[in-house]
Amino acid sequence: MKKILSVLQAPAVRAGFMLLAVIAAIWAIVANREAVGEALAALPWWVSLAGIALSLLYVACTMVSWRYLLNDVGQPVPARVARRIFYTSQVAKYLPGGVWNFVAAAEMGAAHSIARRRSFVALLLSMVVSIVTGLVLAVLALLLGPAGLMEDYGWLALAIPVGVVALIPPVLNRIISLGLKILGRGALEAQLSWRGTGLAALWAAAGWLLMGAQLWLMLIYQGMAASLPTFLLATGGYALGWTVGFLVFFVPAGVGVRELALAAVLSTAVGSGPVVVVVLLSRVFTTLADVSLGLLAGIAARRAARR
Template sequence: MLAAVAAAVWAVVGNWAEVSDAMSRLSWWQVALSLTVSIVFVWLTMLAWRVILNDAGDPVPGASARRIFFVSQVAKYLPGGVWNFVAAAEMGTDFNISRRRSVTVLLMSMLVSVLTGLAVASIALLFGPANLIEKYWWVLLVIPALLVVLYPPVLNTVVHRGLTFLKRDGIEKPFSGRAIATAAFWSTGSWILAGGQVWLILTGLGNEATVETYLLTAGGYALAWVVGFLVFFIPAGVGVREVVLAASLAGLVPAGDVVVVVLLSRILFTVADLLLGLGASFSIRRDAKGAL
């Protein structure tokens, strides 16, 4: 985190003239709207996860599912890349959800996010800067592998054998194609909104509000997220996603605007995670006190 902050500060200082001018063009309502879009993005991600969670066992009430997801997502900012799994597994036991189900479902939802993210990211790879596909072409190789893995007969076999290898019981119910497709629908919607957040910041800085610009920002953010996810040893893709998003927008907007977009986009998504996570945590504590 310190290295990422230092890199961000260096980028701001190195382009201070452009950044200060660009920041003066942002209004408070544009930032507020971008934050709202960020919150809805996280919410749609939760809906995709909840579909798979309910498909793997007894249905979980909406309020309980939201609390588990939003609180556990804050843990992804810790080093190691596994703490959101640990948090979801431990919180799930309070709602009669087995640890193996929590971990398996969260992994499946992430795979769906990666697959749909890659589909959106292909826009940036095909129509973005020429050097982008030269550097990140390898991420497209993940698409056919995920299509095979997420095919229900294959998916259920892999999950069963994996849990057997770990000497754990299987999940309550096999995954269905309908649930995977529904989760992919919500996940795709989240990528559309993520692109909208970046697009709002870009247009707020005075860049041209065109469909072409939106498609590139949506594809660029999805590509940045996927690469950050694959580089799993860095907490929440800190630093990596910023580099990829900046590379996707290179040539589209001035250098100073790219710095502002990258930094502000990252901050708003982090704030959205924190607001939803803290809100869910407070609601859990409030209900716990009320039960005493």
């Protein structure tokens, strides 16, 4: 195991790993270049720029949410170090397998004397917080969407109480302790607090609102009315589609599931065609945000290592 870890920590291996992740992310865009080009042509240029900016802010919100959790279970990590670890590791999620962002976060954290189990738990918790806050916002879609929506996705409302209870620090700390014990790992440096968990949830919710704003803005230029109800519907619809796509684990990356859920939510506000367009662009913009922030963080990390 020590030999494997030493190989993973080698600068050449890290650089190659980052390069592969960036190539995988870019390929995800290039593979759909014709559809992306057509989608971009359907929107004013400034709307696309605004969409990219909102994706950058969204990724930043997820980083802050993760950092609150990371700092809550151990010694505080400086903001610049947290940014380098998170943004660089997030690019790895575009590699096949779905675990490489966890590996990258653990190894980069270890280079800054952060226990691997702490990095792993913090990243896993940030995903759980994102899912639960997404479920809560998805209620907006169930309440404001078409009448038949509750029949198809009402089961999500049943998951909300379970998720909220699981996020209560005393409950969550016991779950974490039990999980680490089963895996034969030591306990974390500290336990989650109400403040840390609450702030992480608030920043995760802010991220959902930003993505809802992105979707809403693009849909306005696809024929949807510009109003507060449609903004709430778009935000709730995005959260619903994302959480359904994540929870329906037997569909790779939620492909198709998110689009179907979002189209069902917005069926009374806009056609299914525009929904497909904006969902595609939203994914592209988020990928661009992940890659650009990851590259900048990687460059900053290499410069810091040379000092």
